Each structure stands twice: as structure tokens, then as C-alpha cells.
Amino acid sequence: MWRKCLSSLVASQRQVQPMLRLMHHHHPNQAPATRPPKILITGGLGQLGIECAKLLRSQYGSESVILSDIIKPSQAVLENGPYIFADILDFKGLQKIVVNHRIDWLIHFSALLSAVGEQNVPLAVRVNIEGVHNVIELAKQYKLRIFVPSTIGAFGPDSPRNPTPNVTIQRPRTIYGVSKVHAELIGEYYYHKFGLDFRCLRFPGVISSDPPGGGTTDYAVAVFHEALRHGKYTCYLKPDTRLPMMYIEDCLRALLEFMRAPNEQLKRRVYNVTAMSFTPEELVDKLSKHVPHLHVTYKPDSRQLIADSWPQVFDDSDARRDWHWKHKYDLTNLVDFMVKDVQENYINVENGERQTIKI
Structure with missing residues (x-):
């Protein structure tokens, strides 16, 4: 499902595209100046993958961005650009993809989220830790620029919660959080030891119209679907549980701007980003x-126990200083866009005859 509200982001990025592309030619791990970077997205059928592919294809061309997952894609996904099967636990299979498709950037979204990971810890260890080992080693071997997202879940009850700075105590108590701290540290290690161009953003709760996928912050997605369908919702968090959040358009723009930032601008490899x-x-x-x-x-x-150990307010001043991150969406326009998006792209599509709440 392509999101209509991302069109403004795509249009604005096109305007700055020529200038930003010039930045790429100064880094040895970048694609040659004669062609755009070839990008592989793993875990591509999750919350961020499809929309990330759409945005990157608007910048670099449809054939330059390969979406991958172990899930059978919809016809809409197949019609919008290359899609391949990729199992992040199959190192040789990943090697074959990187070599055959001349991959330059790897964006690694494959992960089990917080609540789901707690229900199946052995699987979370395999996907979130072994999978990261594979893609990090692959990126080192083939000199790729690699992006691995992290999360507010990488902090724990011993971390300062309001605000949570970029560098502080990290002692998470979920396997999701533990695996993300591990990803941050091994990525930084490979950067210092081997010169790997590793980049990582700690995202807050990401809000989009896609149905919730098992994260602790997903109440902020589920409430729109339930409210617009039924006029009621049962929330699994207390009413005063404060958490950092971000609209998907800001999230994807942050990822793109961070990936394009010249290496010399980056004072660290892992940054907090947030909006509200x-x-x-x-x-x-x-x-x-x-x-x-x-x-x-x-x-x-x-x-609730998970949320109580997470940051309430995220300090992303380092990202704003080093590569000039700025959010666009606050709570008011987030709600306006989400109501419109869920109504148009889900409720009206699912049942055109059904009476829906007037908005």
C-alpha cells in the first residue's frame, strides 16, 4: 500500500537531489560517480521497508533499489520495483545477492520487535543477533555502506528517561533491546577496527497507517484503526505513559539524510532521532x-513494564548539530495525517459500503 502523504517528501527530496549526490563522491565506499548507489533492503515487507524503497527509488531510480524478505510479496510490491527472496541467516545467499546485483548500500530492517521478541526469545536471538552478524560481516567484506536501525528500546530502567542523551547507561531488559545494543556496539567496533561505513539511528515509536506489528509503541497506530472503525479502543498502556514518537515521513527522511551525509560530518556512528x-x-x-x-x-x-523502562523524552541534539536533522511533524499534524490516511487507505478500501465515522 503506497502512502499518498509521502508524495510531498518525495517531491522535496527531488529538488535537493543533484546537490546531495555530489556529496557521495568523496567516500571510498560509495558507488562510482557514473551510477547511483545500488541498494538492498532486508526485511523489506515490514513497517518501514516498502516506504523506504519508494522514497529511495524516487531518488535513484526504480532498478537501483532491491526490496527483499522471506515473505511472498503482493502484486503491488512486485509492480513497483525489484523484489527478491533473501534470508539474513543464509550468509552465502546474501553474498550471492551482493555480488550479482553489485550492491553498494545495505539497509537492514529485519528484526523481531519488542513484544513479539519476548514471546520467542530463541528466534529473536537468531534474527536480531545472528542476522546482524551476517550483514555486518557482509558489509565489511564487500565495502558496503550499511544502515542498521536501533531504538528507544536500547535503553533500560537505569538510563535517564527525561531526557535520554545520546551516550548514557544502556541496560535494556528485553531481548529486542539487548540485540539492538549489540548491533550498535558491533557496528562501532567494525567501524574502528576495519573502517566499515556503519550508520545507525535510534528511532522512537514510528507511526504509520500500516497495521500494528508487535511493538510496545504500536498502541499509537492501533488506536487510529480501532477508533475510526468502532469508535472505541482498549489501550494496553497507562494513560500517562510518555514515550518518544515520530511520524513515518520524518523517520524516512531522517534515514535518507543520514545515509547521504558526508562521513566527515558524522561525529559518531549511532544517533538518537525523534520528533515528539x-x-x-x-x-x-x-x-x-x-x-x-x-x-x-x-x-x-x-x-507496560517494557514502556516503563524506556525513555520518555529523547535528546537528539547531536543529530541536529552534526547533520542538521529537523523534524516536520508534531502531534497535531500527525493526528490529522493519520486520520486521513487510515480512513482513505484502509477503511474505505476494505469495505466501501460500510458506514464509517465522519471526519
């Missing part, structure tokens, strides 16, 4: 303006 922090209660208050009779009840479950 809010509580379920504050989100529901804004959403109630669109769904006047919205009824929300709060029944905290095991995800």
Missing part, C-alpha cells in the same frame, strides 16, 4: 476532535 513525546491520554485528546464520541479504556499488560 506524548502519552496515550494526550493522543486520545487530539484524536477525539476527529472522533467526537471516542471511548478509550486502559488495561495495562506486560507491555
Whole structure:
């Protein structure tokens, strides 16, 4: 499902594309000046992959970005550019892809999220830790620029929560968080030891119209789907649980700008990025303006313990200083866009005849 609201981001990036491309020619791991970088996205059918591919294809051409996963893709995915099967636990298979397709950048989205990982720790270890070992070693071997996302979940109850600085205590208590700290550290190690062009952003909760995928912050997605369908929602977090968040358009723009930033601008390999922090209660208050009779009840479950150990406010001043990160969406326009997007792209599409809440 292509998101209509990303068109403005694509258009604005096109305007600065020629200038930014000039930046690429100064780094030895970059694609030659004669062609755009060839990019492989792993775990491409998750929340970020399809939209990331769409944005990168708008910059570098459809054939330059290869989406991959172990899931059978929809016809829409196949029609929008190259898609291949790639198992991140199969190192030789990954080698074959990098060599055959002359890959320059690897964007590694494959991961089990926080709540799902807690239900299947052995699988989370394999996907989130062994998988990272494979792609990091692959990037070293073939001199790729590699991006691995991290998360607010990489912090724990011993970390300062308001605000959480870029460098501080990290003692997470989920396998998701532990695996992300591991990814950050091994990526930095390969940078210092082998000169690997490793780049990592710690994302907050990312909000998009895609149905929730098992993250602790996904209440902020689920509430839109449930409110617009049924006018009610049962939240698994307490009403005053403050967490950092980011609209998907800002998230993808941050990724693109970070990947394009000249190496000499980067003072570190891992950066916090964020846009806003809010509580379920504050989100529901804004959403109630669109769904006047919205009824929300709060029944905290095991995800509350996870949220209570995470940052409340993220300090991303290093990213704003070093590579000039700026967010565009605050809570008000986030809600406006999400209501419109979920209504148009999901509810109206699923059942054109069904009566939907007027917005």
C-alpha cells in the first residue's frame, strides 16, 4: 500500500537531489560517480521497508533499489520495483545477492520487535543477533555502506528517561533491546577496527497507517484503526505513559539524510532521532476532535513494564548539530495525517459500503 502523504517528501527530496549526490563522491565506499548507489533492503515487507524503497527509488531510480524478505510479496510490491527472496541467516545467499546485483548500500530492517521478541526469545536471538552478524560481516567484506536501525528500546530502567542523551547507561531488559545494543556496539567496533561505513539511528515509536506489528509503541497506530472503525479502543498502556514518537515521513527522511551525509560530518556512528513525546491520554485528546464520541479504556499488560523502562523524552541534539536533522511533524499534524490516511487507505478500501465515522 503506497502512502499518498509521502508524495510531498518525495517531491522535496527531488529538488535537493543533484546537490546531495555530489556529496557521495568523496567516500571510498560509495558507488562510482557514473551510477547511483545500488541498494538492498532486508526485511523489506515490514513497517518501514516498502516506504523506504519508494522514497529511495524516487531518488535513484526504480532498478537501483532491491526490496527483499522471506515473505511472498503482493502484486503491488512486485509492480513497483525489484523484489527478491533473501534470508539474513543464509550468509552465502546474501553474498550471492551482493555480488550479482553489485550492491553498494545495505539497509537492514529485519528484526523481531519488542513484544513479539519476548514471546520467542530463541528466534529473536537468531534474527536480531545472528542476522546482524551476517550483514555486518557482509558489509565489511564487500565495502558496503550499511544502515542498521536501533531504538528507544536500547535503553533500560537505569538510563535517564527525561531526557535520554545520546551516550548514557544502556541496560535494556528485553531481548529486542539487548540485540539492538549489540548491533550498535558491533557496528562501532567494525567501524574502528576495519573502517566499515556503519550508520545507525535510534528511532522512537514510528507511526504509520500500516497495521500494528508487535511493538510496545504500536498502541499509537492501533488506536487510529480501532477508533475510526468502532469508535472505541482498549489501550494496553497507562494513560500517562510518555514515550518518544515520530511520524513515518520524518523517520524516512531522517534515514535518507543520514545515509547521504558526508562521513566527515558524522561525529559518531549511532544517533538518537525523534520528533515528539506524548502519552496515550494526550493522543486520545487530539484524536477525539476527529472522533467526537471516542471511548478509550486502559488495561495495562506486560507491555507496560517494557514502556516503563524506556525513555520518555529523547535528546537528539547531536543529530541536529552534526547533520542538521529537523523534524516536520508534531502531534497535531500527525493526528490529522493519520486520520486521513487510515480512513482513505484502509477503511474505505476494505469495505466501501460500510458506514464509517465522519471526519
